Amino acid sequence: xxxxxxxxxxxxxxxxxxxxxxxxxxxxxxxxxxxxxxxxxxxxxxxxxxxxxxxxxxxxxxxxxxxxxxxxxxxxxxxxxxxxxxxxxxxxxxxxxxxxxxxxxxxxxxxxxxxxxxxxxxxxxxxxxxxxxxxxxxxxxxxxxxxxxxxxxxxxxxxxxxxxxxxxxxxxxxxxxxxxxxxxxxxxxxxxxxxxxxxxxxxxxxxxxxxxxxxxxxxxxxxxxxxxxxxxxxxxxxxxxxxxxxxxxxxxxxxxxxxxxxxxxxxxxxxxxxxxxxxxxxxxxxxxxxxxxxxxxxxxxxxxxxxxxxxxx
Amino acid sequence: xxxxxxxxxxxxxxxxxxxxxxxxxxxxxxxxxxxxxxxxxxxxxxxxxxxxxxxxxxxxxxxxxxxxxxxxxxxxxxxxxxxxxxxxxxxxxxxxxxxxxxxxxxxxxxxxxxxxxxxxxxxxxxxxxxxxxxxxxxxxxxxxxxxxxxxxxxxxxxxxxxxxxxxxxxxxxxxxxxxxxxxxxxxxxxxxxxxxxxxxxxxxxxxxxxxxxxxxxxxxxxxxxxxxxxxxxxxxxxxxxxxxxxxxxxxxxxxxxxxxxxxxxxxxxxxxxxxxxxxxxxxxxxxxxxxxxxxxx
Numbered sequence: 001x002x003x004x005x006x007x008x009x010x011x012x013x014x015x016x017x018x019x020x021x022x023x024x025x026x027x028x029x030x031x032x033x034x035x036x037x038x039x040x041x042x043x044x045x046x047x048x049x050x051x052x053x054x055x056x057x058x059x060x061x062x063x064x065x066x067x068x069x070x071x072x073x074x075x076x077x078x079x080x081x082x083x084x085x086x087x088x089x090x091x092x093x094x095x096x097x098x099x100x101x102x103x104x105x106x107x108x109x110x111x112x113x114x115x116x117x118x119x120x121x122x123x124x125x126x127x128x129x130x131x132x133x134x135x136x137x138x139x140x141x142x143x144x145x146x147x148x149x150x151x152x153x154x155x156x157x158x159x160x161x162x163x164x165x166x167x168x169x170x171x172x173x174x175x176x177x178x179x180x181x182x183x184x185x186x187x188x189x190x191x192x193x194x195x196x197x198x199x200x201x202x203x204x205x206x207x208x209x210x211x212x213x214x215x216x217x218x219x220x221x222x223x224x225x226x227x228x229x230x231x232x233x234x235x236x237x238x239x240x241x242x243x244x245x246x247x248x249x250x251x252x253x254x255x256x257x258x259x260x261x262x263x264x265x266x267x268x269x270x271x272x273x274x275x276x277x278x279x280x281x282x283x284x285x286x287x288x289x290x291x292x293x294x295x296x297x298x299x300x301x302x303x304x305x306x307x308x309x310x311x312x313x
Numbered sequence: 314x315x316x317x318x319x320x321x322x323x324x325x326x327x328x329x330x331x332x333x334x335x336x337x338x339x340x341x342x343x344x345x346x347x348x349x350x351x352x353x354x355x356x357x358x359x360x361x362x363x364x365x366x367x368x369x370x371x372x373x374x375x376x377x378x379x380x381x382x383x384x385x386x387x388x389x390x391x392x393x394x395x396x397x398x399x400x401x402x403x404x405x406x407x408x409x410x411x412x413x414x415x416x417x418x419x420x421x422x423x424x425x426x427x428x429x430x431x432x433x434x435x436x437x438x439x440x441x442x443x444x445x446x447x448x449x450x451x452x453x454x455x456x457x458x459x460x461x462x463x464x465x466x467x468x469x470x471x472x473x474x475x476x477x478x479x480x481x482x483x484x485x486x487x488x489x490x491x492x493x494x495x496x497x498x499x500x501x502x503x504x505x506x507x508x509x510x511x512x513x514x515x516x517x518x519x520x521x522x523x524x525x526x527x528x529x530x531x532x533x534x535x536x537x538x539x540x541x542x543x544x545x546x547x548x549x550x551x552x553x554x555x556x557x558x559x560x561x562x563x564x565x566x567x568x569x570x571x572x573x574x575x576x577x578x579x580x581x582x583x584x585x586x587x588x589x590x591x592x593x594x595x596x597x598x599x600x601x602x603x604x605x606x607x608x609x610x
Contacts, residue, residue, distance in 0.1 A: 033512045034435025041426035041487065042441070044418075048460065048479045049448050056459035068465075116349050121342065128599060130353040133360075135602075136587045138541040138559035144566060144580040145359045148366065148573060156362050159379040188356065193606060200603035220341060242606070249452040252543045256563060270454045270544070277458045278548065286458045294455055301450060 059287035066281040078288035088289055090264060091272035092296060094179070098254075098268065099247040099300075101183045106243055107236065110191050114198030115228070128199075132192035139189075139252035146185040147172070147257055172258050175265035182254055182266060189253070190246075194239050201235035202228070237308045244304060248297055269293045367391050367577035374573040391574035392582070395565075401582055403554055404561035409586070411477050411546075411557060412539040418481040419535045420528060427490035428516055432502070442491075448484045454544055461548055475549045476557070480539055486531050489605055493527040494520065530601035533594075537602075540587060558583045 035042075060078055063070040082088055117127045134142065149156050150171035158168040171181040205228065213223050251270035254260065260267030260275075267275075273293065277286035365381055366374050370390055373383035395401060429435070430442050460479050461470070469475030501523075502515050510518070521528070543559045550556055556564070565579050591598055 030433050031435045034429045034433035034438060037425045037429035037433060037512070037516075038435075038441065041422040041482075044422060044478070044482045045445065045448075045484070047463075048482050049451070049456070049484070050444070052456040052459035052463060053451070055462065056456065059459055059462065064462075112348075113352060116345050116352075119342070119345050121346050121349060125595070127349055127353060129595070130356045132599065132602075133588065133591065134356065136537065136541075136591055137584050138562070139543050140559040140562040140566070141580045141584045144562065144576055145363050148577065149359060149362065151573075153377060154375060154379060154573070156358075156379065188359065193602065196599060196603045197606050245450065245452065249454045251454060256566070273455070274457065274544075274548075277461075283458055283462065290455050290458060294451075297450070297452070297455075 056287045056290060059284055060291055061288075062284040063282075064284045066278065066283055070284065074284075078285045079292070081285065082288050082292050085289075087264070088272060088292070091267045091269045092293065094265070094267055095248060095250060095269040097179060098183065098250050098266075099244060101180060102186055102247050102250075103240065103243050105183070105187050106191055106194055106247075107239055109187060110194030110198055110239070111232075111236075113191070113195045114202055115224070117195075117199060118202045128196075131195050134189045135192040137189065140256055142185060142189045143253050143256035146181075146188075146253075150181060173262055175262050178258050178262060178266050182257055185257065186250075186253060194243065197239055198232065198235060201232055205231045241301075241304055241308065244300065245297075248300065269296075363577045363581060367574055367581050369574050371572055371574050374577075375571065391572075391578035395575050395578045395582065400553060400556075400561055400565075401558075401579065404556050404558045405583075405586060407476075407555060408540055408557040408559075411473065411480075412536050414477050415480045415539040416532050416536045418477075419483055419486060420532050422481065423483070423486040423531065424490055424521070424524075424528065425516075427487050427494055428520060430487070430491045431494035432499070433512070445484045445487050449488065453479075457544065457548055460545075464549055470549055471552045471555060473555065476546055476555065479545060479549075480542060483535060483538070486535065486605075489531060490524070490527060493524060497523055526600075527604065529597060530604040533598055533601035534605040537587070 061073055061075060063072060063074050063077075113127075113131050117124065117131075137145075148154075150158075152158060152168070152170055152173070155171075157171070161168050169177055172178050209227050209231075210223055213227055218226065249270055250268050251274070254266050254268050255271055255274075258266045260271050269289075270293075273286055273289050276282050276289060280286075368387040368389070368391070369383040370385050370388055373380075373385050374391075376384065426445075430438065430445075464470050464475045464479070467475075469478070497520060501519055505515050505519055541559060542557075543563075546557045546560045547563065550560060553561070553564070562579060562583050566576065
């Protein structure tokens with residue numbers, strides 16, 4: 001957003017002039033005004049973020065069920081069970097696998113799209129429209145589209161494959177292929193978001209840099225590698241961080257397209273938390289898994305910050 | 314803050330800087346154009362296929378081999394059937410209503426809080442701001458169990474309250490708005506304060522009007538997030554008449570089973586509102602997403 005930030009005029013009335021006359025009163029007024037402005041947000045923040053976190057920790061040490069039964073403190077029993085729970089580790093592994101598989105194409109394809117669109121070729125609106133529009137769809141719509149495209153006999157994709165004389169693929173039914181298939185659908189759905197971020201960053205690179213390079217005789221590729229990509233470094237780091245966080249919490253499209261199957265091959269961590277809580281009725285245990293997952297998210301984030309901090313330094 | 318004026322920027326991207334290299338109209342440019350076209354066709358194909366399927370009869374939709382032009386001609390039967398079930402308009406209303414309320418509450422509370430963090434000096438400010446920033450990394454998905462428990466205790470399961478309230482806190486929005494308010498020259502407010510305007514008046518008559526673009530960006534982002542949210546509405550609502558479009562569609566999916574045309578008609582109907590809005594406000598939405606996406610960097 002552009003604020004045509006009017007340069008601060010130091011000559012203007014000393015900005016503390018009115019308060020300067022009675023400093024104590026101003027301070028008191030700020031306390032009141034500050035909390036009054038903050039209050040509405042503070043209420044929802046405490047009620048729907050802070051309280052669930054705190055209460056969740058308590059829940060994780062109980063054997064509470066969805067029906068309200070139980071609720072005795074049972075120490076670290078839930079956590080001990082979680083650490084020995086193969087299904088839990090498998091779901092965490094699936095989430096990490098999805099994150100690794102999805103992050104690279106979601107960043108690279110977005111970058112290629114943005115670089116090409118930024119060339120200023122005709123039909124600008126068409127590129128933006130087609131690459132970004134899927135991002136506006138609800139996950140359920142995306143899943144319906146892709147279940148249909150992936151349909152073994154009647155799907156467009158297998159039809160194209162057999163027309164080309166290639167082997168048809170059981171996209172969502174083959175445990176080896178299901179996750180990559182979901183990643184492809186996810187790429188189609190959300191790449192437009194990263195594309196827009198890259199495009200905005202590209203348009204912020206001062207035109208003079210390219211002019212100077214051109215005068216020095218640098219070709220298009222040379223400009224790409226010595227000006228454009230280095231200038232996008234910060235953006236790439238930011239997009240990577242946002243993308244990894246977004247991929248780690250995957251649930252919607254997997255749940256809708258394969259329900260975690262076949263045979264749990266695509267069940268994500270969030271889905272496991274959901275199932276233990278709402279199908280297995282084990283709220284206490286589910287809360288404990290939540291915090292194990294939470295710890296993993298924090299570890300991944302910390303690794304990321306360390307790696308990117310070194311690279312951007 | 315993104316200083317890009319997106320659309321204008323791109324349209325003139327081929328401007329003065331690129332002129333000297335006339336051979337830009339050579340092979341490289343043709344190739345770039347070809348890749349853009351291939352990508353665009355690939356990205357539009359799922360839409361096209363869904364629309365075509367939705368306009369077939371069920372028999373043609375399930376016919377083998379696959380064809381783009383149905384043997385029995387195009388028909389609106391699938392749409393008629395889906396609309397006759399009567400649920401989609403109700404779900405569309407629920408989506409619109411809940412997303413609008415969520416947007417209004419989120420923007421209002423976040424803007425007030427951001428102003429307090431940006432301009433007012435009060436006890437506990439640093440602490441509160443730290444808590445808000447730290448909570449940005451917490452994905453709301455992981456709080457579903459304790460949140461649902463809270464809704465049970467408050468008797469809000471299967472109500473609009475339960476659907477809406479937990480979605481009105483997006484800490485990142487406070488961060489974005491605060492960064493914007495920080496840039497507004499304080500002299501403007503001081504002048505009004507000298508004239509005796511109180512904080513709320515200054516906020517309302519000076520700060521808010523200057524912040525229209527960022528408020529619009531935040532509102533767009535919140536609205537799209539709420540409109541497409543699946544997990545929370547899916548958990549907290551069981552009553553069919555309270556479902557939002559994404560959740561309702563999930564139940565329809567299993568109900569229709571192999572009725573492919575009706576599946577696609579329902580999906581298209583659910584996608585339509587936001588796409589129509591997008592076609593009208595393309596510029597604002599694209600600008601809003603790139604601003605908020607960066608956390609206002």
